[in-house]
Amino acid sequence: MEAQRHRCGYCELQVTSYGDVEHYRPKSEIKQLEAVGEEQENLHNLVSKSRKTSKMCEDGYWWLAYDWDNYLLSCTLCNRPYKGTLFPIKEQRPVHPDPASEYPCENPKQGDQETPLLMNPFDPNLAPSEHLEFTESGLIKHKTDTGKETIDTLGLSRDSLNTGRIWAAKKIFQYFKNFASAAPGSDAEKLFASEIVSMGNETSIASPGMCRIIYENLVDGQGTWEAFENKWKVD
Ligand SMILES: [Zn+2]
Structure with missing residues (x-):
């Protein structure tokens, strides 16, 4: 545990x-x-x-x-x-x-x-965002056969999970939009980056794995969650 x-x-x-x-x-x-x-x-x-x-x-x-x-x-x-x-x-x-x-x-x-x-979440070579994506309303979608089999095998598109993901999915998309449109170096940019980091952080009460996948899909292969978190986390 x-x-x-x-x-x-x-x-x-x-x-x-x-x-x-x-x-x-x-x-x-x-x-x-x-x-x-x-x-x-x-x-x-x-x-x-x-x-x-x-x-x-x-x-x-x-x-x-x-x-x-x-x-x-x-x-x-x-x-x-x-x-x-x-x-x-x-x-x-x-x-x-x-x-x-x-x-x-x-x-x-x-x-x-x-x-x-x-x-397998412990696979060091696994990049979840290569296989899965989420909509703004928290629906899970597959991008590869591995993504599809994982969703089907585990029932990851079940209603109770979809419903539970809505709030966090909406928030992370909104924070990302605000972050991307903020002036570089501004307080707003810093604020929204820290909001995104806190949602995908390992201690987050939201769905941190989903937030990381959404982030990596939004930047479309131009950066990893790890790099983003290292850059913007507040010590
Ligand atoms: Zn479970």
């Missing part, structure tokens, strides 16, 4: 006393997503029956069951009805030699090379 500032590694909501130790690579079995379904109105802890998954492999990445790098603190909702034992990869999983088997794929093997299509 300390390592993740008490936030869900997938949806960034605060995880207080409850939360799950989620296995990024499933330890027991692997499922595939067949239909994303949708959150039931007014029952945010349930996903509609239209969400469908099926089992691909009988055993998962069992050797990572106790691997610290395979753990993520996750909220119960992201973990249980959504992520579960899903783990999309770019490659085709090897087909099971017995066509009559109820498991269509071979189990993964230790040391296999594969390209996950599920974003």
Whole structure:
């Protein structure tokens, strides 16, 4: 919880006393997503029956069951009805030699090379803004296959998350507009930069990951969040 500032590694909501130790690579079995379904109105802890998954492999990445790098603190909702034992990869999983088997794929093997299509917040090479973007009203959109699979696997476009992001998304777009139109070197420029920094800061009560992604998409590859924060943070 300390390592993740008490936030869900997938949806960034605060995880207080409850939360799950989620296995990024499933330890027991692997499922595939067949239909994303949708959150039931007014029952945010349930996903509609239209969400469908099926089992691909009988055993998962069992050797990572106790691997610290395979753990993520996750909220119960992201973990249980959504992520579960899903783990999309770019490659085709090897087909099971017995066509009559109820498991269509071979189990993964230790040391296999594969390209996950599920974003891992601890991946040092991950640049979330390359895969995701947000609208001014907080709707999440994908830019790549990895972005799409991540949203679908975790239900990141569910209504309760969209609603919770509206305030912060509107604010960050507005602050950025004000910042960009302020005279260079002015107090206004400094003020709006510090507002942006405080929203994307690791201690922010807003959705800091979303704010960082919005910033990087607004500057369209002309700068990273890290550089902006280093330049404008107030010590
Ligand atoms: Zn979550």
